[in-house]
Amino acid sequence: MQTLHIHGSRPPKTSNTETQDSILGKRKERPDAESDKSQINPLIPTNDDFSITDAIAMDCEMVGVGQGNRSALGRVTLVNQWGNVLYDEFVRPVERVADFRTPISGIRPRDLRKARDFSTAQKKVAVLIKGRILVGHALSNDLKALLLSHPRKDLRDTSEYQPFLKGRRRKALQHLAAEFLGAKIQSGEHCPIEDARAAMLLYQRNKKEWEKSIRDQMRLRQKQKKRNQKGKTNEGGALDANRVAIIS
Numbered sequence: 240m241q242t243l244h245i246h247g248s249r250p251p252k253t254s255n256t257e258t259q260d261s262i263l264g265k266r267k268e269r270p271d272a273e274s275d276k277s278q279i280n281p282l283i284p285t286n287d288d289f290s291i292t293d294a295i296a297m298d299c300e301m302v303g304v305g306q307g308n309r310s311a312l313g314r315v316t317l318v319n320q321w322g323n324v325l326y327d328e329f330v331r332p333v334e335r336v337a338d339f340r341t342p343i344s345g346i347r348p349r350d351l352r353k354a355r356d357f358s359t360a361q362k363k364v365a366v367l368i369k370g371r372i373l374v375g376h377a378l379s380n381d382l383k384a385l386l387l388s389h390p391r392k393d394l395r396d397t398s399e400y401q402p403f404l405k406g407r408r409r410k411a412l413q414h415l416a417a418e419f420l421g422a423k424i425q426s427g428e429h430c431p432i433e434d435a436r437a438a439m440l441l442y443q444r445n446k447k448e449w450e451k452s453i454r455d456q457m458r459l460r461q462k463q464k465k466r467n468q469k470g471k472t473n474e475g476g477a478l479d480a481n482r483v484a485i486i487s
Contacts, residue, residue, distance in 0.1 A: 281422050282436040284322040292320040294395070295367060296374040296439035298431040299381040302346055303338030311336070312384040313346045315360055316431035317367055322439055324432060326363060329354035345428035361385055374442045376412040376434065392457065397441050400449060412437060419444070 295317050302313035311332035317325045329346065331354040339346050365387055374395045375381060382389060398409045403419075410418075413425040416437040424433045442449065 281420050281440065282322065282416075282424075282433055284436075286321055287323065288319070288321050289323045289325065290319065291325060291367065291371075294320045294372040294374055294439070294442065295325065296322075296435040296442070297364070297368070297378070297381055298375060298435040298438065299384055300344040300346055300429060300431050301380075301384060302332060302336045302340055302344060302351075304332055304334040304336060307338035310380075310384060312357065312360070313339070313344055313351065314431055315364060315381075315385065316435050317364065318432065318435045318439060320439060320443060322436040326367060327432060328360055328363075330360045331356055333357055341428065343429055345430065361387065374435075375438050376415075377409075392453070395442050395449065397438050400441075400445070401452070402445065402448070403441070415441060 296319075297315070297317050299312055299316070300314040301310040303309065304311040311334060312330045313332065313336075314327075314329050316327045319325055329350045331351050336348075336351065339348060341347055364385055368387075368389060370393075372393050372395055373389050374397070376396065377398045378389075378394055378396045397403055397412065397415055403410060403415055411425075412434060416422040416424045420437060420440055422437060422440075424430070424437055
């Protein structure tokens with residue numbers, strides 16, 4: 240694992256819940272400590288390891304451009320497998336922002352005045368995720384906003400993992416976090432750090448079964464590919480035989 244040294248990045252924002260829980264965690268044990276433990280936010284990292292791990296979770300917040308109905312990247316966050324922030328920057332869109340979507344994005348005009356330009360953020364994210372497993376929720380939207388692609392075999396999307404689906408319908412990350420982690424997120428303005436941590440924790444807690452399903456899918460695709468190739472070969476052989484018969 241590599242250690243990332245972020246130069247010029249602003250300190251990652253933390254939620255009020257995280258601050259309160261961190262303070263509570265430093266208090267002396269009391270008789271009712273067990274009840275306190277049940278209230279600990281599972282999304283808070285348990286260590287201060289900021290190294291670049293094999294799996295990285297990403298979450299983006301969007302703003303509206305054009306008439307406000309088209310989405311553009313306004314903030315991008317990456318965390319490692321422990322939930323520690325590797326990269327967290329507001330991003331200045333190429334087009335004029337028509338709608339900051341603050342009630343959901345949490346982004347305000349002041350946040351973008353000295354934000355990173357799109358190209359710089361895009362290149363940084365591309366370097367960080369290259370060759371690594373990328374975890375997130377509805378990753379296609381985030382990658383589209385970044386104008387990036389990532390190998391399908393290295394995507395771990397919590398919106399598409401079969402055990403997280405309700406029938407064929409996808410569940411919102413907010414509901415997955417509540418159901419599988421007992422964590423409350425997105426109750427107001429979205430925090431991409433919390434969202435990325437939630438996606439990573441969902442992956443980590445289901446990693447063994449998830450990776451097995453990926454291996455099974457890859458084996459199935461390989462079998463189908465071989466079967467198709469064999470079918471084409473046989474078909475080609477039959478055509479050649481017919482051609483010879485006609486010439487004879």
